[in-house]
Amino acid sequence: MSDDAEADAYLWLEDVQGEAALDWVRARNAETVHALTSGSAFGALVDEVREVLDDNGRIPYVTRRGEHLYNFWQDAEHVRGVWRRTTLEEYRTPEPRWEVLLDLDALAAAEDEKWAWAGSRVLPPAHRHALVLLSRDGADACVVREFDLGTKEFVADGFRVPEAKTRVSWIDRDHLYIGTDFGPDTLTASGYPRQVRRWRRGTPLSAAEPVHEVAAQDLSVTGWRDHTPGFERHFVSRAVDFWRSELFLLGPSGELRPVDVPQDAGAYAHREWLVVTPKSPWLGHPAGSLLAFRFEEFLAGGREAAVLFTPDDRTALAGHAWTRRHLIVRSLADVTSRLDVLTPGPDGWSREPLGELPPLTTALVTDTDEDESDEYFLAVTGFLQPAALYRGEVGTGHVVVKEAPPRFEADGMRVRQHFAVSADGTRVPYFVVGAEGGGPAPTLLYGYGGFEVSQLPRYSAVTGRAWLARGGTYAVANIRGGREYGPAWHRAALGADRPRAFEDFAAVAQDLVARGVTTPGELGIEGGSNGGLLMGAMLVRRPELFGAVVASVPLLDMLRFHKLLAGASWTAEYGDPDDPADREHLALLSPYHNAEAGRAYPPLLLLTSTRDDRVHPGHARKMAARLRDLGHRVYFHEHVGGGHGGATDHEQTAWNEALSHTFLWRHLAGPGQAAGA
Numbered sequence: 001m002s003d004d005a006e007a008d009a010y011l012w013l014e015d016v017q018g019e020a021a022l023d024w025v026r027a028r029n030a031e032t033v034h035a036l037t038s039g040s041a042f043g044a045l046v047d048e049v050r051e052v053l054d055d056n057g058r059i060p061y062v063t064r065r066g067e068h069l070y071n072f073w074q075d076a077e078h079v080r081g082v083w084r085r086t087t088l089e090e091y092r093t094p095e096p097r098w099e100v101l102l103d104l105d106a107l108a109a110a111e112d113e114k115w116a117w118a119g120s121r122v123l124p125p126a127h128r129h130a131l132v133l134l135s136r137d138g139a140d141a142c143v144v145r146e147f148d149l150g151t152k153e154f155v156a157d158g159f160r161v162p163e164a165k166t167r168v169s170w171i172d173r174d175h176l177y178i179g180t181d182f183g184p185d186t187l188t189a190s191g192y193p194r195q196v197r198r199w200r201r202g203t204p205l206s207a208a209e210p211v212h213e214v215a216a217q218d219l220s221v222t223g224w225r226d227h228t229p230g231f232e233r234h235f236v237s238r239a240v241d242f243w244r245s246e247l248f249l250l251g252p253s254g255e256l257r258p259v260d261v262p263q264d265a266g267a268y269a270h271r272e273w274l275v276v277t278p279k280s281p282w283l284g285h286p287a288g289s290l291l292a293f294r295f296e297e298f299l300a301g302g303r304e305a306a307v308l309f310t311p312d313d314r315t316a317l318a319g320h321a322w323t324r325r326h327l328i329v330r331s332l333a334d335v336t337s338r339l340d341v342l343t344p345g346p347d348g349w350s351r352e353p354l355g356e357l358p359p360l361t362t363a364l365v366t367d368t369d370e371d372e373s374d375e376y377f378l379a380v381t382g383f384l385q386p387a388a389l390y391r392g393e394v395g396t397g398h399v400v401v402k403e404a405p406p407r408f409e410a411d412g413m414r415v416r417q418h419f420a421v422s423a424d425g426t427r428v429p430y431f432v433v434g435a436e437g438g439g440p441a442p443t444l445l446y447g448y449g450g451f452e453v454s455q456l457p458r459y460s461a462v463t464g465r466a467w468l469a470r471g472g473t474y475a476v477a478n479i480r481g482g483r484e485y486g487p488a489w490h491r492a493a494l495g496a497d498r499p500r501a502f503e504d505f506a507a508v509a510q511d512l513v514a515r516g517v518t519t520p521g522e523l524g525i526e527g528g529s530n531g532g533l534l535m536g537a538m539l540v541r542r543p544e545l546f547g548a549v550v551a552s553v554p555l556l557d558m559l560r561f562h563k564l565l566a567g568a569s570w571t572a573e574y575g576d577p578d579d580p581a582d583r584e585h586l587a588l589l590s591p592y593h594n595a596e597a598g599r600a601y602p603p604l605l606l607l608t609s610t611r612d613d614r615v616h617p618g619h620a621r622k623m624a625a626r627l628r629d630l631g632h633r634v635y636f637h638e639h640v641g642g643g644h645g646g647a648t649d650h651e652q653t654a655w656n657e658a659l660s661h662t663f664l665w666r667h668l669a670g671p672g673q674a675a676g677a
Contacts, residue, residue, distance in 0.1 A: 010625045014564065014618035016610060021621065025610070028624060028636040032605075035635065036662050045466060045662065050076075050654035052407045052461035059389050059402045062091065062377065063367050066127040071098070072117050079649045080104035081117050083132075088391075092401055101152050102132065114641055116648040118142040122149070123170040124227045124371075131159065131168055131176075138643025139613045140566070141165050161205065167193050167222040171234075174201040177223035178208060185216070190569035192220035196236060212236050212248075212256065219569050223250065228371065231271050241572035242451075243279075249299070257299070270322055270370075273344075274298045276305075277317065279487040286310065288486035290317055290329065292349075306349050308342055316486035318454065321365040323374040326394045328354060328365050334417070335429055335456065335484050337363040339378075341394055354378075355398065360415050360431070361385060362456040377401075382457045383433040383474070384410045408464030412436070415457070420511035422480075423503040426492075429484070430508045431457060432517060434473030442668040443473040443518035445509060449481035449501035450530035451573060452490045466661040473517055479504035481530075495575045496585040502537045509538075509545045521547045524664045528552035529615055529644065530573075535604075536591025536623065543601045548667035550660050552607040553644055556619040558590035559583070564616035592623050595630055603633040605663045607656065609642040635663060 015021045036042065054076040062069035069091050074081040082105075084098040108115045118133035130147040132154075144166055146158030161168065164181035171177055179193025180186075182205070188194045194216060197208035214221045219239035226233045234250035244263035248256040259274065261267045266277040274295040280287050283303055290309035294302065309317050309329055318337065319330045327342045339354035357363050361382040366389070369375040374394040381387040386406050392398025412435050419427040434441065444467055448455055455476050463474055478484045481493035481501040493501040509525070512518050523546050527535045532554020539549050559577045561567040574589070575582030587593060595601075604627065608620035617638055624636040637659065639652065647653040 008560075008622075010622040013621040013625060014560075014616065016617060022610075024625070025621065025636075025638045029638060032635045032637045032659075036659055036666070042658055042662055045658040046654050048465050049462055049657045050650055052465055053650040053654055055405075055407065055461070057405045059379070059387055059404050060096075061366050061379070061389070062086075064369055064375070065122050066125070068127070070120075070122075073098075074650055076650070078103070078105055079651065080108055080115060081649075083117065083120070092391075101149060102147065104134075114648070116643070120147075121169055123173065125229075129170070129173060131170070133166075135643065135648075136163065137611045137641035138609065138645055138648040139163075139611050140644065141613055144168055157202075159199070159201065165192050167196070167220065169222075169224045170227075171198065171225045175199065177211070177225070178205075179220065179222055180205075182206065182208075188214070188216055188218055188220055188568075190219055190566050192239075192566075192569070194218070194221065196221045196223040198223075211250070211254065212238070214238050226269060228271060231269075233269065235269070242569055243572045259299070269295050272296070275320075279491075287488060288317055290320060292344075306344075308349060311486050313485075316483060316489070318483070319365070321368045321376070322370045323368045323376055323394055324370060324372060325374055328368070328376060328394075330363065330365065332454070332456075332484060335431075335454070335478050336360055337456070339363055339365075343394075354394075358382065358385070360417060360457055362458055381459045383415045383431065383459065384413055386459050386461075404459070407461035408469040410464070410468070413468065418511060418515065420504070420507040422500070422507040424500070426480070426500075426504070428480070428504045428507055429478045430511070431476045431478075432473060432512070433475070434468060434517075435471075440516055440519045440522060441471060441473045442522045442665070443475060443512060443524070444664060445475040445477060445505075445512065445523060445525045446531075447477040447479055447505045447508075447525065447527050447534050448529075448531040449477075449479040449493060449505065449534050450490075450498075451481070452483040452487075453530075454478070454483045462657050466657060467664075470665070472665075475508070475512060475517070477505050477508040479508070494573065495582070498574065498585075498589055501534065502541060505534060505538060506542045506545060509542075513545075520545050522668050524548040524550070524668045526550040526552075526660065526664075528554070528646070530555060532556065532615075532619075533558075533589075533591065537589070539601055539604060540591050540594045540596070543599065546602045548602050548664055549604045550607070550663065551604065551620070552646055552656075552660075553609065553612055553615050553617075554606065554620055554623070555615050556590070556623045557592040558586045559593060561616075561619070564618060565612075566614045567616070592619070592626065595623070595626055595632075597630040601627070601632045603635070603663075603667050605635045605637075605660060607637055607639075607646060607660070609639045609644070609646055611639075611641045612644045614644040 013021050060071045062071045068085040070085045082100050083102040084100045086096045086098050090096040104115050114137040116135040116138050118135040121131040123129045132147045133142045135142045141163050143163050144161035146155040166180040168178045176199045178199050179196045195213045196211045199208035223236045236248045236250050238246045247259040247267050264279045274293040276291045288311040291305040315333045318332045321328050329340045331338045341354050343350045364379045366379050367377045378390040386404040389402040390398040391401045416432045422428050479501045532551040535549050535551035536556045606620040606624050608617040624634050627634040
């Protein structure tokens, strides 16, 4: 096992733009393209996936800002996309008329730049002035430009910020809070802002007034103004690491007043309330609770909380959203959504359900009006249930305003939920989607297992077209490391305990085989980013369980991840390779260092992007090179663009999906099925 950079024969592949490394990438790309994309079937699959991605029947999800509903949209005509808006009256119609604010295709053509949308910051309450964030070809780093929503033009002498991993927000028409790359020593080791400053219009960015600075080893710092009428306040947040932070109330003279909650708790102010989600037991309340304090009373030392949600062994807090007078709380019960409306009153908080939801579905509050009304938009979806978007106001019910059409034939299919038993006896839920009966079938199992990311039921037209409709079975594992059962579910796979997530995933794979859903030779697995680490771990730890593996933008070298791009920010999740107490378990976790010659591994497809500035493409490059030299079957493809998402437009996404599914069908299906794929 090689565990230091000096002994790493493939270190040269970490040179992202190095000519030798790019020559190697081009050679591997050519091999993979030749092996997987020849013949008409591949092109037909690309077209089929592109059709559902470009489908104008998709729901255009919106964000309310004043009188308008805003949306960003991509389709066959708008490859890079358009930022647009409409009114509620128009939105309710089958084909709304949209006012286009910014056309990214036209902008990209005019500036000869591969711009991708990275979001906006719009100044309330007039909603006239915006900061538009633009990414070059999908990178996390972006440029910032001021945009006038009245003239629909960039402001010629307005705020502009060069490319960086910038944190920015409006204070008022002429001032911003900004954290960016101000020069040497102004970024943390993770590449995020170390300083937050107050920037006045008409002055150089370098002259922005310092507000607060954190240590170089912290994750980041940010500042913002609460624009809520009657509750205008300024805050600063110091992110100590990925899971710990400190919240401060910023005084008029620049003094910072701590909001005294645990570092591992989520906390924010909303009107008269301080809302806290503790991840450890606190003040007699269990981890995973939702608590509300009177903000001013809390600052004065009061600790009497209104308990808005208390978890149990089967339930977990999944999210919450405010309307003007109410709080909508979303929870999970064995990974199925529940919604409740909570209302503060003179005698405490009242609670009532927000309608009935079908079993094994996911409900998401996609937008609310916090300032003026009790409006909310609610999306409901399931594996075989296309999304429906409801609009309602608390107390008056909700009605469907948009419905996505079914995009694959689901007759004869159903969704089942099972529980596997992991190595330590923990029951691990998972979903299975596909036809009933008929014996074992090619099965694709998806997993992630980290960073509190829950895997919830959702409709995927791409999975439906490329996998389910062709006779495959699809499964999703709710392994530890996610948030399906609250903070404890995540912490059970933190640091040296990460193998619990691996064991959970292996248990699900074995349960699928035991139930007759599939066989090891017909079982493919897929994951990306942290899920790519999971895929690498399965490859080197339990190769006998699987017939094929797909890992996208994966994390694989666990002894150097902290030295590559944003990797230092993940030491709170995995451990620090520079700490001898952590290095031992990281060496055991690292797929890159545990690959062996002479052991039978299933074929592997590695996908990455040169423009991924979050997970370094060197992880996938080095793993592919090492496995090739060890004599294993490995396919590798690296897009020049796409960022951590792997793609910035539907054409690129369709190609990626066709490549993955072609690889899976080729290695998992029998001759008849492979021909049909």
